[in-house]
Amino acid sequence: MEEFSPMPCPSTVTVRRNPPRKARATPYTTAAKPPPSSNAHDVPSFPIDEILSIQIPLPEPPKPSASESLKIFLRIKPLRVFSKVTAVAKSRPRNSEEACIALNDSYSVTLTPPQVLQELKRSKTEVFEGFSHVFPADCSQSDVYGKMVQPLLEDFLNGKSGMLAALGPSGSGKTHTVFGTPKDPGVVPLTLRQIFKKRDETSSPVSLRAFYLSIFEICSERGKGEKAYDLLGDGSSELSVQQSTIRGLKEVPIRNLEEAESLIGQAMLKRATATTNSNSQSSRSQCIINIRAASDGVSNETKVQSTDAMLTIVDLAGAEREKRTGNQGERLVESNFINNTSMVFGQCLRSLLEYQKNRKKGFQKHHQNSLLTRYLRDYLEGKKRMALIITVKAGEEDYLDTSYLLKQASPYMKIKFDNIEEVCNKRQLKTFPRVEKNKKMKLSAPKTSQIAETVSGEKNQITQEVNLEGKKAHQTYKSSPKLEDNNEREHIIMRNFAKVVWNVLKQYNEKLKVAEGDICSLKERLKNEQLKSRELEAELINLKSNLAEPCLPEVEALVHQVEVDTSLANENTNVGDDDPCDLIESRSEATAEERNESSLPNKSVVPGLGNEEISWDEEKCAKQDDPCNLVDSTSEVTAEGCNESPVRNKNLVPDLANGQECDDQIDPTPSPEQVEVRLINNRLSNIQTKSAVSRRFPDSEKQERHRRLLPASSRLLAEEMNDLEIKDKQIEKPQVKLAETRDQEKSESTQGREIEIPAREAEPASTKKQRNEQKKPRRRLQPASSVLLTREINTLEIEDDVAEPKGTRGGKKTIVTQPRSQGSVTLLRLLTSNLHL
Ligand SMILES: Nc1ncnc2c1ncn2[C@@H]1O[C@H](COP(=O)(O)OP(=O)(O)OP(=O)(O)O)[C@@H](O)[C@H]1O
Structure with missing residues (x-):
């Protein structure tokens, strides 16, 4: 055996005072380290490459200053449709092949008076420019939607309300532009299609919203008063009109395009139409279509803002001249109502323009002169975005109507929007002033409908929030903020009271336990004392017996x-x-x-x-x-x-x-x-x-x-x-x-x-x-x-x-x-x- 010899002592010794700090491995990580999963290959790898490859759409560049102005679109009706007019129109002398209006570019047109008028030197050729877009006679409905409605729809889906109104003489194609036909759908069907198309896309925020559709019309009752009729209501479709308030409007949720198109068809059938010299199915009322987007289960401010988004499309009845329409009797009375409404609508726009030019003059409230303008008050006051589409006929015989309309609408292009809508929306959404909304309901017909819809939307939203939180929704909670506050206050009071009662009961319970312990100890002492007393008694008896x-x-x-x-x-x-x-x-x-x-x-x-x-x-x-x-x-x-x-x-x-x-x-x-x-x-x-x-x-x-x-x-x-x-x-x-x-x-x-x-x-x-x-x-x-x-x-x-x-x-x-x-x-x-x- 070898003899054990100690190791020689080193000449220098290094003492490490601070050993390297290393986390000691836990028993789990060292001893019981989980074995690798046998089915690891089943778990797909994280698709990091795919995610990185997704191209996030960049935000749209800021719109030009023109976007801040009132958008006016011009659509020229093709001349060829004149062959399908009524017999009255056919009986007139036709130099129909010549058009009085010619497209210069997408933003301007040239209006040429007929030869007769040129000779009389009563009219001259004019150029109207400054349009947002001019749709030529051969444009399609999709072109109109794409140029005119698409920007509004995007704003609408982003939570901004908008309004589109169609103006033009009778038979110029307003209804055709708005509703179209089943084969050639107009703006409303195309908008609905686009809405549901975007909602089906998962990445779009549209999927988080619910859409509702309401359609009503305003017409005259024998030329005296104005009445509103719900075109989607059951039974009696007449709406209650109190000054500027329209009550009882039915708002139908639309879950798919088929339902929406069905509702559109139903409304078109109910709308009042009549045959005139200008139009075989001339609209005898002002038709308002409202599409409301509501948030679907999200309650943050952004989503709430989207719940107020309302896209309103108005198909106005076409102003018409008595001579051309040949209306008599009731039709003539309807024409007067229609002309009067169109005139008031124009007055409101001119008043807004004049007010914007010179605010010292004050704003003349022409909107009070008709139910339609009262309903569209916010738009006509420049508080919300709106757009106008002017439909015109291109025939020489329609020169006077077209000239009059273009001259009347040309100044509207200078109307500016001061982003009042956004400010107003932010103010409303921040404080949620329901009282102010009630006031607005009385003063503004469109507001009435919107606010009524908004209230119902809030109900749905609150219900959804409560359901998500697992709480039971209160009808009072949804109906009134005061009742909501009272309920919350009562709930807090009752909860605090229950806490106090609970604490008191706990204290009494502890006291009872202490008392029970004392009782047990006293019982034991009593037993001991009884035993002692018995022993003492026994001893006493023994002592007595011993002594006696x-x-x-x-x-x-x-x-x-x-x-x-x-x-x-x-x-x-x-x-x-x-x-x-x-x-x-x-x-x-x-x-x-x-x-x-x-x-x-x-x-x-x-x-x-x-x-x-x-x-x-x-x-x-x-x-x-x-x-x-x-x-x-x-x-x-x-x-x-x-x-x-x-x-x-x-x-x-x-x-x-x-x-x-x-x-x-x-x-x-x-x-x-x-x-x-x-x-x-x-x-x-x-x-x-x-x-x-x-x-x-x-x-x-x-x-x-x-x-x-x-x-x-x-x-x-x-x-x-x-x-x-x-x-x-x-x-x-x-x-x-x-x-x-x-x-x-x-x-x-x-x-x-x-x-x-x-x-x-x-x-x-x-x-x-x-x-x-x-x-x-x-x-x-x-x-x-x-x-x-x-x-x-x-x-x-x-x-x-x-x-x-x-x-x-x-x-x-x-x-x-x-x-x-x-x-x-x-x-x-x-x-x-x-x-x-
Ligand atoms: N751009 C167009 N392309 C093809 N047909 C059109 C066009 N514009 C209008 N029409 C046709 O002209 C006729 C009258 O159009 P429309 O009813 O839309 O006029 P209107 O402006 O609504 O008249 P009113 O004010 O009297 O209701 C309809 O039959 C419609 O199909």
Whole structure:
């Protein structure tokens, strides 16, 4: 194996602090890079070459200044058609082969008067120039459309309205130029064809628009008034004319050329015609054709502008001379109306021209003199583009009509348009002033129709916009801007109100959730508290049972027994007492005295044993007849026992042992054995009188009274008597044997007591321990009575604690209970001390 050797350290180290920043490849691009598509060859390549090869049509160059002037076209009717005129015309002398008008170029003609007139020097040859275009007699309809209508149509499709009017004498070819024939269609059919042809081209904006067609005529009613008739309407085609307003015009949407041509044919059939000397189908009315282009689903400003585009073509009734037409009667009246309308139309153009020449003179409003001119007011005021086509006859006999018309129309070529139409349209489209439009509807007949159509177009447009946005269109939204604003305002208000309500509901929902959480926590706490309360109740019941079972029965038994004993003892001394209540009263007094004595210790006893003994004996002797005195004396003994010294007790015991209640010679130092014997004797005497007391008092009443009134010391004594009853035989033995048998009795009594009260084991540990501590060192020395008294003390302490809240805190009851316990304790101490001795 080769030994590994580290690489030699280079002499120079280059540290690149700024590593080249390169975007770390994402896992997708590195690990999971999509595999190349298996069918990639199916996706055609982007036709970039084809797109680049498309030649975008350049914008048209700006039109010459002449375009800003009124366009006047001249069309010369061919002479050959004269062979088809009526018989009246044929009857006239014909030098028809000579024409009075000759085409100079496309913009001028030369009008040569007939030879007769030249001879009379009433007329001379004139040249009329300045026409936009002069169509010779052999021109076709397509030439007319191409030169005259095509520019208007382009402007129309670009959103600019325009008007074309045909003027000329009757039979000069106006209707032929406008409508044509099925074999040789005129301007209107050709325009419609061109419209649908461009709409079918996808790249054309025409496809985004909808077209509507309306045709109506204005004629006279017996030469008095003017009436308008809808040539596309159903039923009654008469339109409502209020001053300058035409209402109820039907606008028919046209979706294809066939529908449009059908409508054109329908209108031509309805139009009023009559046979005159000049024309077999002379038009007796002014016919107006409106083609409206509306936007189809686009709502931007440009498209809206296009919705206002209106192409109006007017076929005027030809002015005619009475002599040539030969009209009479109704036809003559129609001729007057037609001539009057033509005259007004001419006046409007002259007025506009004069106004443009000298604006200081003001604009004479001739348009008010006829319904047609009112309807075409905007055009006749120079606000919108319009064009005129003058049709003339080329025959010498038509020289006067042609000369008159050319002389009248020649100045119109100087009419200028100040782009008022565009300004007006922009102003209207910017602000969409519907109120202004309403005013215009009243003042202008063409406006009326246009605005009515515009309103309907707006409805459609709004509907389309709403449909595209997925919203529901409102009829009020379409009808009135005020209602639209109100609806929007209400919608905004309701939407904001709904938002506020929603927020409030959210807040309440959160508060409810918090409250529910609190309720749940409170319920859990309540359950815990209930469990704790149940546990505490169970503990309380156990404690009560533990406290009541071992203590109360024992205490009650002891109390009852002591009460019985004391009462029996008193009864022995006072057999003849009739009032048992005296016993109770005297007992209360005695306890009170004992209390006083205890509060004033050694008041009369402590200073001298002799005095105390004397008083005790004297009282006992004095009250020997009173059964209550026995209790008093007993109480006094117990009270004294609390304060006296063991020395004194020694003096008392011999008296008791001797059984002498009134002994003049009392041993001042009785031995403990003597005291005990004395007590035993008293208990024995009490037991002997027990039956007598039971006869005098009912058991229940007596027990109740004893429970309430007898002192605890008496109860203890009674309990002690029970124990001492067992020892009666032992008491009868010699006193010498008492000391010898004390230990045995004590052990026996202790054992017997412990067996009798096993419930004490259930006492609280503290109490039991305390009791054991007090009891253990004395167990060998105390007699059975002392043990009981010790236990009684403990139980009485508990009883006092329990009884304190029930009774009055100050007063006799507390005074009564305390001496009992103290007396018992004192007696116990005396007994134990004596026993120890
Ligand atoms: N350029 C034309 N080429 C062929 N025929 C024509 C031409 N102009 C007019 N005509 C024919 O002349 C007749 C009269 O024409 P047209 O009805 O159009 O006259 P008009 O001016 O409308 O008369 P009116 O004012 O009385 O209605 C028609 O039969 C029409 O076919």
